[in-house]
Amino acid sequence: MLETSTTQDATTAPKTTDSEFAAPAATPQRWDGYRDIHKALRLFMCDTLTRVGRADPGDAQEVGLALAQVGELMDLCELHVRDENAFIHPALERVQPGSAARIAAEHVTHLESIASLRDLAAFAANARDDARGAALFRLYHALALFVAENFEHMHAEEATHNPVLWAHYSDAELVAIEHALVASIPPEAMVKALHWFLPAMNAPERLAMLSGMRAGMPAPAFQGVLDIARRTLAPADHAKLLRGLDTAAQPA
The missing domain is CATH 1.20.120 (Four Helix Bundle (Hemerythrin (Met), subunit A))
Structure with a gap:
């Protein structure tokens, strides 16, 4: 029978400690x-x-x-x-x-x-x-x-x-x-990963990522990212993203 190695003995499998459960998993002030x-x-x-x-x-x-x-x-x-x-x-x-x-x-x-x-x-x-x-x-x-x-x-x-x-x-x-x-x-792996990155993020995180990508990518490549966003995001989330990108693109 095929078994995965995930079925470890309870006495030897590493466990998350109480302090790790209590610790904050991220601090907004620092890069995570x-x-x-x-x-x-x-x-x-x-x-x-x-x-x-x-x-x-x-x-x-x-x-x-x-x-x-x-x-x-x-x-x-x-x-x-x-x-x-x-x-x-x-x-x-x-x-x-x-x-x-x-x-x-x-x-x-x-x-x-x-x-x-x-x-x-x-x-x-x-x-x-x-x-x-x-x-x-x-x-x-x-x-x-x-x-x-x-x-x-x-x-x-x-x-x-x-x-x-x-x-x-x-x-x-x-x-x-x-x-x-x-x-x-x-690149192919990155494209596949974006299908999960974009819907997993909240709106500010998503806008920050795509704003950075737009600044560093050729326009056709960024359009491919926008196409992934259109396919993977709920309509309301997609509309919010486009509004944010439009606002960010406006001259100060």
């Missing part, structure tokens, strides 16, 4: 490189879990779309882990050795879980008749555990890593780290 990507991942995870749970085993197209979304989620999760390992953890270790150790260990487990979830999705894709429903249910349960662990994991990063970064780096230095990280992301 975790905020936007974690919002996007939380939305993507919840939507994907729900989609797998409601997929009709007798509808091959519906199942195929749900499993394709699982694959895209795993792609983004894997990219996110590798980006944090390559850019955020070295910044932490430079100023406070050992500060990234716990999360780095959890990343190893997450990559193992991602591989197992891909296997479960492939098994469900190849299953037929009654076996498909059972395979989808196994995937649903394994994905639920993965999502639950990642929610705790992301909060731990926000509550324990941000204070270290804020204590040792200026906002300008943190922005430079994030820009280097973003520059390493393949």
Whole structure:
């Protein structure tokens, strides 16, 4: 039987401490490189879990779309882990050795879980008749555990890593780290991620992101971003974004 590595023994699995639950996950006065990507991942995870749970085993197209979304989620999760390992953890270790150790260990487990979830999705894709429903249910349960662990994991990063970064780096230095990280992301992956970033953000966050993108992108590329916003945002949110961009574009 395929099992994901998310089913750890309760005595050895890392747990979020009471102090981490009590700690503020973000401070508006400081740059928070975790905020936007974690919002996007939380939305993507919840939507994907729900989609797998409601997929009709007798509808091959519906199942195929749900499993394709699982694959895209795993792609983004894997990219996110590798980006944090390559850019955020070295910044932490430079100023406070050992500060990234716990999360780095959890990343190893997450990559193992991602591989197992891909296997479960492939098994469900190849299953037929009654076996498909059972395979989808196994995937649903394994994905639920993965999502639950990642929610705790992301909060731990926000509550324990941000204070270290804020204590040792200026906002300008943190922005430079994030820009280097973003520059390493393949364009196709960035486009896919925007489908989850934009609806996950609140209106001021969304306007700030797109204002920055408009300032740094060719007009045709930015139009592509606006097209994603039109497809992914509720009508009221989309209208608010366009009003904000129009206002920001007005001369002082």
